[in-house]
Structures are given as structure tokens and as C-alpha cells.
Amino acid sequence: xxxxxxxxTMPYMTxxxxxxxxxxxxxxxxxxxxIIMGIAIMQNAxxxxxxxxxYRRGEHAPVFTSAESTEMVMPTAHALTLTSIxxxxxTTALLLxxxxxxxxxxxxxxxxDVRRCKE
Amino acid sequence: xxxxxxLVVRTVTNFLIVPIIVFGIYLVIHGHLTPGGGFQGGxxxxxxxxxxxxxxxxxxxxxKDLSSMEALGLTMFILIALFGIGSTMFYNYLAGTxxxxxxxxxxxxNAGFINTGGTVPLMNIFVGLEVAxxxxxxxxxxxxxxxxxxxxxxxxxxxxxxxxx
Amino acid sequence: xxxxxxxxxxxxxxxxxxxxxxxxxPFGEPEETEMDDYFLYDEEEGSQAHNQVNNVVTAxxxxxxxxxxxxxATILFAAVSGVLTVLRELKKEGGKE
Numbered sequence: 001x002x003x004x005x006x007x008x009t010m011p012y013m014t015x016x017x018x019x020x021x022x023x024x025x026x027x028x029x030x031x032x033x034x035i036i037m038g039i040a041i042m043q044n045a046x047x048x049x050x051x052x053x054x055y056r057r058g059e060h061a062p063v064f065t066s067a068e069s070t071e072m073v074m075p076t077a078h079a080l081t082l083t084s085i086x087x088x089x090x091t092t093a094l095l096l097x098x099x100x101x102x103x104x105x106x107x108x109x110x111x112x113d114v115r116r117c118k119e
Numbered sequence: 120x121x122x123x124x125x126l127v128v129r130t131v132t133n134f135l136i137v138p139i140i141v142f143g144i145y146l147v148i149h150g151h152l153t154p155g156g157g158f159q160g161g162x163x164x165x166x167x168x169x170x171x172x173x174x175x176x177x178x179x180x181x182x183k184d185l186s187s188m189e190a191l192g193l194t195m196f197i198l199i200a201l202f203g204i205g206s207t208m209f210y211n212y213l214a215g216t217x218x219x220x221x222x223x224x225x226x227x228x229n230a231g232f233i234n235t236g237g238t239v240p241l242m243n244i245f246v247g248l249e250v251a252x253x254x255x256x257x258x259x260x261x262x263x264x265x266x267x268x269x270x271x272x273x274x275x276x277x278x279x280x281x282x283x284x
Numbered sequence: 285x286x287x288x289x290x291x292x293x294x295x296x297x298x299x300x301x302x303x304x305x306x307x308x309x310p311f312g313e314p315e316e317t318e319m320d321d322y323f324l325y326d327e328e329e330g331s332q333a334h335n336q337v338n339n340v341v342t343a344x345x346x347x348x349x350x351x352x353x354x355x356x357a358t359i360l361f362a363a364v365s366g367v368l369t370v371l372r373e374l375k376k377e378g379g380k381e
Contacts, residue, residue: 008312012305020298027290054320057312062324064338065152067228072340074320079344083356086158090363093257097370100264151337156345189364193357200350209350214336224336235336239346249357253364260371 011052018045032102032109036095043088050081122176122267132174139167147247150240152231157243161250168255172262182259185252192249199241213237323348 018041025038054077060068062075099109106114123129147160172178203210213221214237222234233240309315323331324340337343345353 008310009306009308011311012308013302016298016301016305019301020294023297024294027294028287052311054314055312056314056317061154062340063154064228064332064340065231070227072324074314074317075323075340075344076320078341079349079352082158082341082345083352086356087359090359093363094366094370097261097367100261101370150342151339154339154341156339156342189361193361196357197354200354209347211335211347214334222336224332224338226332229338231338235338237335237337237347239335239337239342242346242350243342246353246357250360253360256364257367260367264371 012049015045015049015052018042018048030111032099032111035111036092036099039095040088040092043084043091047081047084047088050077050084053077124174124176128174132170136167136170139170140164143167143247143251147243148240149231149233150243151236152233157246158250160243161247162254164247164251165254165258168251169258172259177263178259182256185256185259189249189252189256192245192247192252195245196242196249199238199245203238211237211239213241 022038022041022045025041026035029035029038054074056071056073059071059073062072062078064070102114103109108114143160143164145160146155146163147157150156150160168178200209203212205212213219214235215221215223220234220236220238220240222232222236224232224235322329323344327333331337331340331343335343335347337347
């Protein structure tokens with residue numbers, strides 16, 4: 001087994017495994033809160049992929065204050081990840097408020113009971 | 120939820136609110152020197168609102184203050200961006216000149232000076248204000264929906280308790 | 285029946301993504317770095333020469349790509365408006381009808 005080649009692609013494999021765990025939770029679980037957790041895991045996998053694309057080997061964080069050396073990683077992907085985290089927060093907040101209203105109307109948060117729209 | 124906690128919890132909360140808010144303001148105002156900035160500092164300030172809701176039960180009549188803080192933050196952010204409309208929007212017209220936050224940075228690695236940066240620290244302050252107010256409003260609206268369980272000895276000091284369904 | 289179809293679809297998707305992950309370029313050796321070297325190291329228009337800002341990530345977020353940050357602040361505002369609309373109280377009883 002070529003350990004060097006496996007180690008070189010380990011971050012991308014972690015992203016794929018995390019995404020698959022999140023997708024499995026959304027498809028196969030019956031509790032609404034667990035489905036929302038699965039969506040959050042998928043968003044975290046996408047953020048990890050963005051950050052791990054912008055690495056140069058052996059270099060430091062892109063901040064010039066008290067820096068050890070001026071060789072730095074690429075800073076564009078870090079800025080896009082910050083925006084993506086805030087979008088994930090907004091989505092999760094709206095989903096959780098919908099779950100509160102579903103519990104008030106139907107009385108349960110099991111997806112087998114909330115199949116039809118109630119008048 | 121209209122439910123106060125005991126005197127020990129309320130005293131410790133009164134004591135701990137000040138360092139949390141000071142740390143959040145430190146993260147916001149040093150956003151152009153160290154890792155941090157508007158969004159991160161705003162989240163830290165919003166966690167002090169969560170502590171207040173747990174200890175005192177509700178925030179009282181301050182909903183309009185939080186709404187106007189959020190609107191002020193977003194409006195000032197847009198206005199500061201629009202003033203550089205000479206070249207482009209979001210042009211850094213305060214960098215390098217005298218004035219407020221204008222100072223020159225030596226090249227390479229250095230110890231940071233606050234008086235640099237141009238419009239970036241000003242925009243950090245207003246975005247931090249907006250994010251703190253927005254997250255506090257979300258936390259408060261969701262905390263009004265909790266329900267009190269009907270057990271015998273369920274609260275240390277049940278003064279002003281309401282069962283809200 | 286439906287569960288079998290869903291499991292097979294998940295396995296096919298996992299096979300595609302895993303093949304893509306194995307054949308990516310090695311971790312830590314990017315190919316085109318001209319844009320980020322322009323943000324970091326340029327003599328006249330980089331982050332230290334043009335903006336006098338030490339934290340390059342904040343300079344990228346608020347100055348070079350400030351319109352994205354404007355959109356993000358608007359998203360936060362819209363999310364808070366949505367939560368306040370769904371969870372409001374009407375006058376008759378508690379909760380929306």
C-alpha cells in the first residue's frame with residue numbers, strides 16, 4: 001500500500017465521509033431534529049472542503065502581526081468560508097422556528113404523523 | 120419563560136457579564152490586526168444575552184432597543200461604503216491619509232498599530248453591532264416558547280412563574 | 285422497497301465521490317496562485333501597501349470583496365425578520381392559528 005499517496009488525499013476523503021454521514025441522516029431518520037442536525041453536518045463538510053483547498057505545504061496563517069515568517073497560505077478561501085458559516089446559521093435558525101410551529105399544530109415531531117397539510 | 124434563578128446565580132451573572140462584553144469588544148476593535156473581526160466578536164457579545172436570559176427569565180421591555188441597534192448597524196455599513204463612490208463602492212478612502220484610522224504600516228512582519236486600516240475598523244464596529252443584536256433577538260424569541268413541567272418541587276424560587284403553552 | 289432503492293443510490297453516490305477524492309491533486313500543492321500572491325505580496329496594491337491592514341483575511345472580506353459581505357449582512361437581517369414573523373403572537377390566544 002502506498003502510504004504517501006493515501007496520506008496526501010486524506011482531507012478530501014474525510015470531507016466525503018462527513019457528507020455521506022449527513023446525507024444518510026437526512027434520508028433515513030424519522031425525527032425532525034435529527035434531520036436538521038444532518039443538514040448542519042453537510043454544511044460543515046462543505047466548509048472543511050473550502051478551507052483544505054487553500055493550503056501550501058509548510059506555511060503559516062495569513063496575518064502579518066507578529067508573524068514568524070512571511071510565507072503564508074492563500075487567504076481567499078478563508079473569507080468565503082466565513083460567509084458560508086453565517087449562511088448556515090441563518091438556515092438553521094429558520095428551520096428550528098418551523099419545527100416549533102409544527103409541534104404547536106400537530107402535537108408531535110415524528111415525520112410519520114405530519115404527512116398531510118392540516119387545515 | 121418568566122422564571123428567576125437563585126440569588127447565587129444572579130450575582131455571578133452580574134459579575135461575569137462585564138468581562139464577556141469587554142472580550143467581545145476587544146475581538147471587534149482589533150479585527151484588522153489579529154484574527155477576529157465583526158462576525159466573530161458579535162457572536163461573543165450575543166452569548167452574554169443568553170446568560171442574561173437564563174439567569175433572569177426575560178429581557179424586559181428592550182425589544183425596540185435591539186431592533187434599532189440592528190437597523191443602525193446595517194444602515195451605517197451601507198453609508199460608509201457609499202461615500203467612496205468617487206472610484207468604486209467600498210473604496211478605502213481613509214487609508215494612508217491623516218485623519219481617523221489613517222496611518223502607515225511598515226512592510227513585512229511587525230507588531231500591530233491600531234491607528235491603521237482606513238475604513239476597515241469602522242465597518243468592523245458596525246457589523247459587530249448588527250450581528251450581536253440579530254443573534255440576541257433570535258435567542259430571545261425562541262426562549263419565549265419554553266414550557267414549564269408540572270412536577271412537585273421543580274424550582275428553587277418560584278416567584279412570578281407562569282405556565283405558558 | 286423504497287429503502288433498498290435509497291441505499292443503492294447512496295452507495296453509487298459514495299462511489300462517485302470517493303473516486304473523485306482519490307484522483308484530486310495532492311494536498312498542499314496548489315497550481316495557480318497568482319490572485320492570492322496579488323492580495324498578499326504585491327508592491328503597490330497588496331494588502332499592506334494599499335490598505336495598511338495587517339490581517340489579510342479581513343482585508344479580503346471588507347475591501348476587495350466587500351459586496352459579498354454586504355449580501356451576507358442582508359441575509360442575516362432577512363433571517364431575523366423571518367424568525368420574528370413565524371414566532372409572533374396574535375391578540376386572541378397564544379400562538380398563530
